[in-house]
Amino acid sequence: MPTELATLSNPTTAERALNARLSWMKSLDDEADSSTGLRPSGAQRHFAQGREIYGEGENAGVFFTIVSGVVRTCKFLSDGRRQIDAFYVAGDIFGFEVGTQHVLSAEAVSDCTVIPYRRHDTDASKDDIMPRQLFSHAMRSLAQAQEHSLLLGRKSAVERVAAFLLEWVSKTAAGHAVNPAINLAMTRQDIADYLGLTLETVSRTLSQFERNKLIEIQTARQIWVKNMSALQNLNA
Amino acid sequence: MPTELATLSNPTTAERALNARLSWMKSLDDEADSSTGLRPSGAQRHFAQGREIYGEGENAGVFFTIVSGVVRTCKFLSDGRRQIDAFYVAGDIFGFEVGTQHVLSAEAVSDCTVIPYRRHDTDASKDDIMPRQLFSHAMRSLAQAQEHSLLLGRKSAVERVAAFLLEWVSKTAAGHAVNPAINLAMTRQDIADYLGLTLETVSRTLSQFERNKLIEIQTARQIWVKNMSALQNLNA
DNA sequence: CGTCCAGTTGACTCACCTCAAACGTGGTGG
DNA sequence: CCACCACGTTTGAGGTGAGTCAACTGGACG
Numbered sequence: 001m002p003t004e005l006a007t008l009s010n011p012t013t014a015e016r017a018l019n020a021r022l023s024w025m026k027s028l029d030d031e032a033d034s035s036t037g038l039r040p041s042g043a044q045r046h047f048a049q050g051r052e053i054y055g056e057g058e059n060a061g062v063f064f065t066i067v068s069g070v071v072r073t074c075k076f077l078s079d080g081r082r083q084i085d086a087f088y089v090a091g092d093i094f095g096f097e098v099g100t101q102h103v104l105s106a107e108a109v110s111d112c113t114v115i116p117y118r119r120h121d122t123d124a125s126k127d128d129i130m131p132r133q134l135f136s137h138a139m140r141s142l143a144q145a146q147e148h149s150l151l152l153g154r155k156s157a158v159e160r161v162a163a164f165l166l167e168w169v170s171k172t173a174a175g176h177a178v179n180p181a182i183n184l185a186m187t188r189q190d191i192a193d194y195l196g197l198t199l200e201t202v203s204r205t206l207s208q209f210e211r212n213k214l215i216e217i218q219t220a221r222q223i224w225v226k227n228m229s230a231l232q233n234l235n236a
Numbered sequence: 237m238p239t240e241l242a243t244l245s246n247p248t249t250a251e252r253a254l255n256a257r258l259s260w261m262k263s264l265d266d267e268a269d270s271s272t273g274l275r276p277s278g279a280q281r282h283f284a285q286g287r288e289i290y291g292e293g294e295n296a297g298v299f300f301t302i303v304s305g306v307v308r309t310c311k312f313l314s315d316g317r318r319q320i321d322a323f324y325v326a327g328d329i330f331g332f333e334v335g336t337q338h339v340l341s342a343e344a345v346s347d348c349t350v351i352p353y354r355r356h357d358t359d360a361s362k363d364d365i366m367p368r369q370l371f372s373h374a375m376r377s378l379a380q381a382q383e384h385s386l387l388l389g390r391k392s393a394v395e396r397v398a399a400f401l402l403e404w405v406s407k408t409a410a411g412h413a414v415n416p417a418i419n420l421a422m423t424r425q426d427i428a429d430y431l432g433l434t435l436e437t438v439s440r441t442l443s444q445f446e447r448n449k450l451i452e453i454q455t456a457r458q459i460w461v462k463n464m465s466a467l468q469n470l471n472a
Numbered sequence: 473c474g475t476c477c478a479g480t481t482g483a484c485t486c487a488c489c490t491c492a493a494a495c496g497t498g499g500t501g502g
Numbered sequence: 503c504c505a506c507c508a509c510g511t512t513t514g515a516g517g518t519g520a521g522t523c524a525a526c527t528g529g530a531c532g
Contacts, residue, residue, distance in 0.1 A: 075386045077472045083386040098375030104382060138374045139334030145381035146340060150311045150319040152388035153432030157520065188479065196389030198521055203480055219529080220479055236313045393488070424511065434489060439512055455497085456511055 047108035063095035069112020070185035084194040162234035182223040283344035299331040305348020306421035320430040398470035
């Protein structure tokens with residue numbers, strides 16, 4: 001049940017996230033006319049925990065920004081193996097693709113609220129300019145994906161879990177920076193599928209971090225970072 | 237010595253690559269005026285095998301298209317572990333980034349010739365449109381990076397090597413499609429760093445493919461695909 | 473108070489890594 | 503033209519980090 005939703009609906013956290021990362025979205029609203037190929041569709045949509053927002057192969061005429069909650073995008077192999085590409089929180093944009101079809105699926109990690117944007121989809125030759133904001137968003141996603149490839153291809157389990165904790169801290173950033181409190185919205189399985197590990201390895205590694213006094217696991221989803229710099233040192 | 241360069245300079249291969257994948261670059265030339273933020277800088281540049289084209293952290297005011305040869309982009313961890321992000325061949329574009337700094341480094345896998353393009357780098361607020369070609373190039377790179385994450389996070393060594401062979405076939409595509417001949421420009425170490433494996437595992441897996449009559453290893457860098465569909469079946 | 477599901481922990485396995493030796497091949501120089 | 507070298511590759515033997523399978527724990531909720 002959405003402990004994590006409650007956390008994210010918490011005004012302090014939500015407002016900070018919005019202020020910190022939503023500035024460009026305002027300008028996105030400003031230029032949302034036909035010349036930029038963008039059409040906000042005002043109606044907010046809600047998705048319950050675990051629900052699919054869109055599937056791989058579906059029409060990609062719409063993308064989303066998150067008001068509250070957490071979303072994951074993922075790919076599957078035919079036998080069910082899953083790779084989570086990214087987690088998105090309030091203020092993030094997701095589901096923006098070049099072609100007409102989504103190459104990832106998106107699911108609600110927690111109950112969440114999103115705003116759909118319609119992409120003006122004329123033929124490529126006519127509509128050959130894009131707002132720079134969307135372009136730089138795409139490029140930032142690309143840089144992130146490349147960084148993640150380094151993690152998946154070359155880092156140990158300990159390094160991966162440390163990197164995940166640090167990444168999630170910088171995304172959600174509750175509490176002061178020296179001893180941040182982490183509220184995980186996702187299961188160990190989600191974390192494992194993001195890091196290319198198994199849920200048991202994630203669990204064991206977190207336990208090991210706790211034994212070594214790097215973190216304190218209050219509940220499975222609530223973690224205190226006790227030694228930030230040691231955690232950063234683990235991140236190769 | 238550039239067996240691989242010779243191969244790529246082979247008129248048939250080079251022409252096919254150019255014809256097949258360079259169409260959008262021509263239009264890129266067409267619209268290369270100040271309004272698109274693009275400035276081709278006509279001078280071709282040559283890089284010898286193994287030479288760095290640019291380094292991580294360097295100024296990213298210039299990107300490149302490849303005339304001949306093969307280029308790799310990669311990231312390093314402090315202890316020397318390497319992850320190769322992509323290989324690029326004639327007709328490909330690389331080194332295009334959002335910020336002012338490259339987040340990857342680029343090196344010549346074989347002797348190669350590239351054309352630098354200067355990116356008109358005004359402040360983001362003024363220069364807020366980009367040619368759609370570059371945008372869709374970025375989005376295609378993103379989709380590719382996400383596919384690669386699935387490989388790195390969730391596929392076995394056999395699946396990875398099979399995927400690599402198929403990807404390289406579709407990139408270079410010499411010979412007819414049913415039994416393509418593969419000319420590898422890169423070492424086993426390069427392949428390993430691309431696939432998140434060790435060079436020994438790559439070598440063993442290729443030998444295993446040969447024992448199973450999926451391929452025939454003529455020389456270390458020249459491989460015949462004898463059973464394309466079996467290879468495709470291995471690719472999860 | 474019992475059920476359910478996520479998480480933890482342990483014992484064992486195995487796919488891939490590490491270390492090391494041998495092999496080929498192409499280039500160099502005598 | 504051949505001997506030699508350097509370097510990339512192959513192959514083997516053995517080790518290990520993470521996976522697998524399974525039992526147990528502990529909140530959350532009815």
